[in-house]
Amino acid sequence: MANQPKNVFGEPLIPCCMDPVTGFYRDGFCRTGADDVGLHLVCGEVTADFLEFSKQAGNDLSTPNPLYGFTGLKPGDRWCICVERWKQAFDAGHACPLLLEATHISALEFVDMDVLKQHAITSENS
Secondary structure, eight states: TTTOOOBSSSBBBBOOOBBOOOOOTSSSSSSOOOOOTTTTTEEEEEOHHHHHHHHHTOOOOSSSSSGBBOOOTTOOOOEEEEHHHHHHHHHOOOOOEEEEEEEOOOGGGGGGGHHHHTEETTTOOO
């Protein structure tokens, strides 16, 4: 695939999560396009702290929304998070860990690589 999305290391993007299926396009990948105004670029392993912060900031990721087939997230789930929301959580001291191999290269336009690396987990982490 010639136009394969890249991660922050410039390598092919790996899936973030298939259960629950994440991504703006619900294909498991934190890829983006013209329709993705929220820029779902970072693959986060959500924590209770991050979920509460996000809910207080206006994006409730823990409550199921059957209309969209969304079962709600629980701590430990991986999810493609809007990069600006993650940066807001980071600035407030509530950032969740990130799987950088599954984080879209465009995230670097919003967050420095050093900051991303400080929150990095590996795909083997649970």
